[in-house]
Amino acid sequence: MQFDPFVIPFNIGLYFILIYAVTRSVIWFRELSRPDKLRLQRGFFGKAFGQSLMEIFLESLIHRKILKKNLRIGYMHMSLAFGWFLLILFGTLEVDIFGASHLNAPYKAIFFKFFNPDHGQTPFEAGYSFLMDLILAFILSGLLLAIIKRFSSKAVGMKKTTRLKTLDKVALTSLWLIFPSRLIAESLTSGAYGTGSFLTGTLGSWLASFLSANEVAYPFWWLYSLSLGTFFVLLPLTRYLHIPTELFLIFMRNSGISTGDKTGAFSEVEVHSCSSCGICIDQCQLSFSAGINNIQSAYLMKAIRNNADTYDIAHNCLLCGRCDRACPVGIELSPIRMIQRRAGESETKYTNTWKGYFRNKHSVSVQKQNTKSIYDFLPESNPDKADILYFAGCMTHLTPSIKIAMTRIMNASGLKWSFIDEKGGVCCGRPLMLAGQDKEARELINFNSQIIWKTGAHTLVTSCPICYKVFKESYYLDVEVLHHTQFIKNCIDEDLVKMNFIHKKVTYHSPCELGRNSGIYDEPREVLKHVANLETTGFEDENSLCCGGSLGNIILSQAKKRQIATDVAAELTKKNPDYLATACPLCKKTLAPVTKSRVADISEIVAEAIVLPVIKKNTERYKKPVRESAGIA
């Protein structure tokens, strides 16, 4: 018995998905830009290849990152992915060892029991069956968790799980049916022949005690094959496309390809690598503080895949970057969101064709642009020469205490500095960028660049992390850009400013733009440790919260922003600190009204701690008689 009609659905599905995977890979490869193609080629023959294989094993099969984050969810993903992999691997070996010939058709391995029902007589064979049963039990335990998660996400330690579309549900059902139908089919066949191990054997002999096992088994073999076939055919249309795509993504990423600022093959691969695991939903503050549950990154990826309208999803986001750090697949979520925000200006767009099996890349005609300068009203300025520039930024001008504190620190340092926007400067351009208006932002960048260039300075200090990020990344200047916390840290290291230790309890709120988005975690903390008692909050570094006031979100109402800020302030002031320290004027402005603790910028605390230079007071005058000092004899 070497063939039976029931294997046809499985075979159709398998060969379909194989051909599909090859076609899609070729399309993606062709759409890569030329430098990226070269990177990929270099990666293929270099170190990246080994790294990728390792990462594929650790992340795609074992799901290490998810395991670290949440043991139950990690186990669920691992048992399904790694278990299924082992089942295929050992199934292929099984048919190779025990089958009639070597190099068999794939279906022989999948339906081994059907074609070799009396397998499992000798001790070696029985041992092998035990192994196969163990793997199946491993998968089924994960499946049980998956079913529990679908009905109650809290039971597996997730606050929320993703909502699905109809096709996803069909694919999900077929996926869920695969392993139970295999269990029942194998059990019944084993029961009829008295073979099988602890799982299939026991269940089989029990079922065979009251059923004519051999006849009942046949429909279950059909069901097994059908569910596999259905799953494979629907795979490209659903989130399960992440299974093959993720391998591609890992390899591309290790070869050094990144998202960039335009839609392209890599962002497409990223979008299709999202498994909708829902970990980003649990991380999102809009979800757990503001109760907005339809804009998280998993839904953005889904909307892009389905060609849906992404306006609300793309714009209603704080861009705090918490989901970027949490994503177990490592998708660059914020850059993709920024691409969607720029969508009106971007030249390429993807739409679904072939009922969604393929996506068509085409150019969108860019709307007529005003070539005239928009900000031509800005005056030409001739700033003084200086070594160090201080750019306060719009937000610092709204929180003058930071400005005053910084002036004091700068003066105390004794360096030759200049305050370039003392009388109100021009915006740094980042807010426009966050709104997806890069062309306008570029004009402001050019304007500010000119001023900085004219001063001939080598160091630019800014108080606002929003400005810091844009100065650092989008200005092409020959100056060292420092956030004021870095500057103060330098002053301490070089002994330029002397500070007292103020015996106050301080907790630190790490601003998103400075921390997660620019990678500055240590300097602010070291400065605070130098001048005060820094307490931990439980939301350190990558896990820090967003104050809610982010300029990244254009749509969010002030009430919701306040709600987020209230939650954050409550979390950070649990230890009743004297100061809630932050390093961003916008965070200060957002947090100050919602907490009873005093919210202060690091510069303010430092300014308070600065040791005043001892002034030699002229007290001689008071020691002499009045007449004498007045010059009257």
Add this chain to the structure above:
Amino acid sequence: MYKFGFSLTKARVINYESNDRSIVDFILEREPSLNLCIECGGCSATCTTGNYTNFSLREIHILLKRGENEQVRDKIKQCMLCGKCSLVCPRGVNTRNVVFLAKQAFQKFTGHAV
């Protein structure tokens, strides 16, 4: 005639029944908080652009309500979206979104990028 340097302003009649409220409706539908505005002018006082020009969000709001869209179109593009106005607003109007939506509305209704 001798020019004294001043003249009589032209009579301006705004017909509230036939004015074009398409832009302001587009904005209000998506950002209803604009209705909370009390025209205090806080936004104009703090404005970064207002530091250099006579740009005023308060004025823009009034012009939009009157349907004098042409004047708004020229002015609105000067905004730098820095967001100071939304921080000082005592009524919690999401002013950044108002400007952002106004730019979009012009793009949508007139077919020209602002």
